[in-house]
Amino acid sequence: MEEKKFNQIGVSFKGSGSYVPDQILTNQKISQKVDTSDEWIKSRTGISERRISSLGDNVTEMGYKAALNAIEKANWDVKSIDLIVLATSTPHDLFGSAPSIQAKLGASNAVAFDLTAACSGFLFALITASQFLKGGGFKRAIVIGADQLSSYVDWNDRRSCILFGDGAGALAIEATNEIDNFIGFDIRTDGERGSFLNLPSKNAINSITNNIDFLSGGFAPIQMNGQEVYKFAVREVPIIIEKLFKKTDYSSDKVDWLVLHQANQRILDSVGDRLKIPREKILSNLEKYGNTSAATIPLVMDEAIRNNRIKQNDIIATSGFGAGLSWGAALIKWG
């Protein structure tokens, strides 16, 4: 790769895109499979329905469509893209799905790779890409969050199957030498509490020859301790956002939008209350899509940008959290 030099100091936000599968799974339909009800799911989570991938809606396809959308909004030539980071826990190819997205886009000058941090994935990917841009050598990046958790949900487990759906979102970000709209960030993990939410490998013993066994690959369905994840989120998310405010000399009253990982409406409300950010500033599309893991943040942002809610120069506090356990926050100015 030809070495490029930019005198860049910051990052600006140029476009957003998203994609969700057509297939809609309502609470009503879930209640035909497990012992639950629309009323229970809505009141405990805020979710009414979610999208489920059908054949052809894998992470590569969904991520590609979201990325293309963001590139069109940014009005970029695909050849000008230097970096593609795909946050996903459910790649179409375990060796990495980002290069397939690169190929489908025709972004032949980009380097593309996957990053896994479950529901914090998009935030971690956004931070990673921003550091590449600020470090020099990379000018334009597409950051994608895409997941297809429906393939790994235990559809007989009413404690978890009600939450998840599929989708993808993407942001186009650019290095700049004039402004820095990526104001600050903080990220954390705590593997000690990792057992609260897992999608573990599940191996079967098979033989290669008479005395050599191998473990064939596969994954068990999602295992979740909902109450512990809930307590973790409502405790850690306000703390990390407040720490970030302190570090960047910002405060709740300077924030136009709180964009949290869409896990549960009660988590969103509780975090908003603790930060004293009013409900009308908290973006939510849980009702329609549920928890789409790495896709939630760019999906809800893209919707708000298209609806002219998020506007140029709006200050956005965003936080991702989930399996790992992992969590983080970033403060950005849109535009």
Ligand code: UT7
């Ligand atoms: O990206 C991160 C992903 N994970 C999360 O965000 C999970 C965060 N946690 C949550 O969102 C909530 O804990 C849940 C929505 C998963 C569960 O809500 P909850 O208010 O914590 O319910 P609970 O686990 O305390 O269960 C209360 C009762 C139990 O019955 P008993 O023991 O009181 O008789 C459950 O068996 O509700 C029962 N229950 C259900 N009932 C009807 C659990 N799931 C269901 C269900 N329908 N789907």
